[in-house]
Amino acid sequence: MKNRLLVSLLLINVSSWYCFAALPLRVVQIDQEPAPCPQGEQDEIGSVRITIEGGETPYFYSVNGSSFIEVPGFELVYTNVPHSYTFAIRDSGDLVTTATTRIGASQPFEITIVDVVNNGGTDQSAGSITLTTTGGISPTLLSLNGGRFNSSKEFTGLAPEIYTLRAINAHEVATTCPTATMIEVSGVVPPEAINVVPVNVSSNGGNDGKVFIDVSGGVGPFEYSVKGGSSFQSSSVFSNIPVGNYEIVVKDATGLVFPFPDNPVIISQQEELVITNVTVRDVTSAEASNGTILVETNRTDPGMKYSLAFGTPQTSPLFTDLQPGTYRVIAFLNSFCAEKKVNVGTPAPTFDFTTTIVTHPSGTDTLGSVRIAVRGGTGPFTSSIDNGTTFQESPVFTGLLAGIYTVVVRDTTGARVAHTVSLGTL
16 A cells, blocks of 8 residues: 655746746655565565655765665655665755655554354355455455455355465565465365375285375374274374285274275285396406406395305495406395305416427436427416416426326416326326
């Protein structure tokens, strides 16, 4: 609501062929715009519009003793919180005039319920709400449950429901007043939704299943049943539930019963744990320790853990920094366990070799000797005549008795190739 403060003007007239006398500097009009939906002195901002006349332009203004700021034209618009403000208006000739005004605080906006008529009998559209409002910027427009705003203070033909009433002022201020009132018209009010979350038993044959029930809307407090309504409890959580099918029913505060539309709810045993795949990355050389194993299972439940040969369990299915060898991979979850053996290998050798018997041993006087010739690969190479127990840089082995020997050649990466050679007569 705008309050208009008019300041009388003094107009000095002279005859038509004389110049008009200059008007003195004056505030000729003040328009006050209170805060649109005040809930208290500092809640919302309002504005004041001051029209200036006379004196020499441009004009300058100061608020409550602050520095002067130029006024754009002949109108000053000032916006702030509800309070009393003193404006000093100065023209270019340093003439000053003052005006004191106040930006709104209207009485805080309130909605008062006068009467609520509930539904009765079989008529479920006979409810009504009668109310009044105080404070704010009059007149006030009202809306019920997001409907069209209008000036009526009575709403009729209402079905059982909880209604939300909101308001704006008659000038349709863009911001809806923050005051909202919840009003209930009672009657048969079915729940808007019944949500059920089942939790399966943790192990086969177990009885630690659970059922969580949540009801939105309707008339609470509710009672809950997983046995089709043969028995109820006040808690919406059912524990220690074995495997089976369950009929969920809720009962409201009036005693009406509403079944869960997606009955039955099934509590089942958890799926057996199976290792479905193991991805192995071999080491880059025989001497390296950079092999990896990645385990995949048919279950992704929280609490899954993994280990190698019952080593330290870990939550990650990835094992790194592994040496070449055979590993026993184990996955476990609660009472479920699965395992699989995998091998972390080494790169295939890029070389081969041949052996030449230089001397065959004969009796006890002559010992045998063998020469090794390597093809391909990257040297230097080392050789062993005792199946890799000891190695030497020379490719020639001497002083050998008659027998079968396992010759091993190793390159710089640690890759090995083995062949057997037979010396003498056994």
